[in-house]
Amino acid sequence: MLKLTQAFPRRLKISTDRVMWAAVLGSCFLIVQATLTPYHFQFVAMLNTFGAGGLIMKFVGGPSDPADMINNVVLFLPLGFCLAWLLQRRQHTGLLAAAAPLLVGAGLSLAVEVLQLFLPTRTSTPIDVLTNSLGTLLGLLMVYGMRLVFRSPTNLMITLAGWLVTAFAVTVPLQSGASLTNWDPTFPLQIGTQSSPEWSWSWKGQVFDVAIADTALTESQVQALVSGAQPLASFNNTFRASYQFIGSGSYVDRTGTLPDLVWKGATPQEQAGTGVPVADDRWLETLAPAASLTQRVAQTSQFTLITTVATGDSKQEGPIVALVGDLAHQNFTLGQEQDHLTFFLRTPISGESASEIPELFVPEVFADTRPHQVIVTYNRGTFQFYIDGVRQPHAQIITPEYTFFGYLLPPQIASWMQHKLLNPDERYALLYKLLYESLLFLPLGLLLALVMRYLPSVVSPRLRGGLLVAGIILPAVLLEAERVLAGGQTMQWINLARGLILIACSWMFFRARIVSWGRYRQKEMRSRAGVQPFGHEMARPTLPE
Known part of the structure; x- marks a missing residue:
């Protein structure tokens, strides 16, 4: 059987070879970038915590996400295609032409998964090696399929x-x-630190109030609420949570829907006036999961989040209000990244960690340490942010x-x-x-x-x-x-x-x-x-x- 490019000019053959080799290198770079960023390896800490045997068990028992499986296949497919094409061009056939791309793909995948064991924000599993190898195989089959086509x-x-x-x-x-049907009802509502056994990601600042509705308020409703023309209590059965942070101790949901928010870690001293200070050693969390709120939002695929916060550091990174289980499992997180406001949202596409797609952000909200009212509305893919009652210039749409x-x-x-x-x-x-x-x-x-x-x-x-x-x-x-x-x-x-x-x-x-x-x-x-x-x-x- 003749080669795919037999009938093409020689100058085109040379150009194609160079393009394919560049594509191989580009695919490898893309794989490393997509799987190992932000390169914050913790080799010593992870070995001391888990040991070699513990890391192996962590790898074998690692969780698998269906969304990751598709991502892995697509990520390794170009590598398999380019390698198979180059081998075909050099008249390599039989077992070598089939095995070489698979071995390269599987070897690169295994190396990446081993390195991911030392990244606290990554999960490693044998399923990823299999799906990565499957992507390489599909790329290989595409080359043979072109000959048939x-x-x-x-x-x-x-x-x-x-x-x-x-x-x-x-x-x-x-x-x-853009739907929210995959929200997990077992997560509590947290104000402040989002922590896990492997990594603590904290925020320092003051939170004055938090309210969450199961519908997306319109712009006129938001303006009426901000101006005081329509108080929060007038929205009949719309808000599923409303907390005012006055004093210390626990804080009761004024709608009577969610459990009390109680202090985790150290309890702060009695505060004069409103607002509570949260930091890396103290945060608020509901006594039980916010199941009723989560289930209702999952049904409507809408919500409105209202909170007033003041950052303690314009250069910090961390969560402010979150509905989370741990770092790798969350429904939403409103946070800060440098002086920007960020928002992570779990959808069927973004995955359990809400990080499969980039977070949304509003720039320079935390450029100063003054209190700011933040309102976020979401309606089946359309975000709208209001900062201190001012609607941001444009909506963000998933x-x-x-x-x-x-x-x-x-x-x-x-x-x-x-x-x-x-x-x-x-x-x-x-x-x-x-x-x-x-x-x-x-x-x-x-x-x-x-x-x-x-x-x-x-x-x-x-x-x-x-x-x-x-x-x-x-x-x-x-x-x-x-x-x-x-x-x-x-x-x-x-x-x-x-x-x-x-x-x-x-x-x-x-x-x-x-x-x-x-x-x-x-x-x-x-x-x-x-x-x-x-x-x-x-x-x-x-x-x-």
């Missing part, structure tokens, strides 16, 4: 249909990724494209892209949409161009035209219908038009490239046969062998 128009049609099914099977969960890139990209890159969404310039949000839709529609354009080019000549022009129109219109319509039905959004013609343009333009581009490649192939074949190509009718190009 180009053998006949029938295979191209099957591949086109398969890509459609796969693309929409992946994107449907992204549309529902869109499918934001979720997709935030989930798959390394944390630093995903966080940078997410932070760009905070810019009032909406071109950054449009960039997200274009990148996301390009990943879906450009491969469709390529497959459509190949199918139309290599359809048998017996297919009538009318049928060809119908297939082309359906291939352009149907995917764009399906994606918009998915947004409406699964995502709960309203239909937008601009989204539909953008999808149609992307598919049509990609089809035209790849069609032109295929025609150009076919002409080059015919010219090369005639030159080898000693026939001048000029003045002769151009024969129809054949499929790559």
